[in-house]
Amino acid sequence: MKLYGSSLSPFVRKVLVALAEKEVAFEHVPLRFHDPDRDFQAASPLGKIPALRDGDFRLADSSAIVHYLDRKHPEPALLPPDPRQAGRAVWFDKFADTELMGPLLRPFVHRILRPRVLNLPCDEAVVQKALTEELPRLFTYLEAQIAGPYLVGEAFCLADVAVATGFVNLRFAKEGVDSGRWPKLAGWVESTLERPSFRAAIAAPKG
Ligand SMILES: N[C@@H](CCC(=O)N[C@@H](CS)C(=O)NCC(=O)O)C(=O)O
Structure with missing residues (x-):
């Protein structure tokens, strides 16, 4: 799993925290928004950070990514069950x-x-x-x-x-x-x- 985006971004940090809470292994690519990296551009249609690549799956937006991670790695839950x-x-x-x-x-x-x-x-x-x-x-x-x-x-x-x-x-x-x-x-x-x-x-x- 690859996470794109500098940790200066609060939205990238949100995903970094989620990954750490869930103890998911990942590679961090700390690029800036609108970086020309093709793989990043493919994952982030608006060029914003963060973006995620998980195998052949790509996703942008910190909220979307946290929801994805919460379904894929349910423990500990970041979306409460109640x-x-x-x-x-x-x-x-x-x-x-x-x-x-x-x-x-x-x-x-x-x-x-x-x-x-x-x-x-x-x-x-x-x-x-x-x-x-x-x-x-x-x-x-x-x-x-x-x-x-x-x-x-x-x-x-x-x-x-x-x-x-x-x-x-x-x-x-x-x-x-x-x-x-x-x-x-x-x-x-x-x-x-x-x-x-x-x-x-x-x-x-x-x-
Ligand atoms: N709602 C988005 C916001 C992402 C966002 O705005 N990221 C900023 C960096 S902190 C960015 O990439 N800005 C570049 C732009 O707006 O074009 C999310 O949660 O991921």
Whole structure:
């Protein structure tokens, strides 16, 4: 099995965590999005990372890949068996992808990716807007959702992976969750990112 994509990407990291949790052997190809590699292009129709190749099967999109892996390697389950919990896990995955990730990544994109990789300037005003206007209401929502060590039910699942992964990029940009204002969220982020699977994913090749 081959996973394409730099571990700097929160979406690639999501798959790296899933593979580590399930202890699946794989080869990591840490290329950037839109890399011309033919095999990668065949697996990722839009040129986005991550993409997966498993024998003659190819798949793009972190959520699709995690669902595939969960069926192929069911233990430990990342989609909870309980219908309500499964629904909530998919909700948090979607929330992370469509609502949270944009503003959560802005400090990383502007302070690190644009100046160091894309040869573009950092717009600190955009970063400050994310930190002071866009993220607080999302953090307040998450704070209200946390009642234990995991976002959904009694076990680590897709919801934890999908929401926590972007906080790694926030850390790369030297920002974090204010533990005075959002204590449960700050604690949950810290303990989730300490899991061996997250530590391995954070240390994985960046390309
Ligand atoms: N929903 C997709 C998002 C993937 C994505 O946007 N990846 C970024 C890197 S973090 C990318 O490849 N961007 C290039 C582009 O949007 O053209 C997933 O979960 O895999």
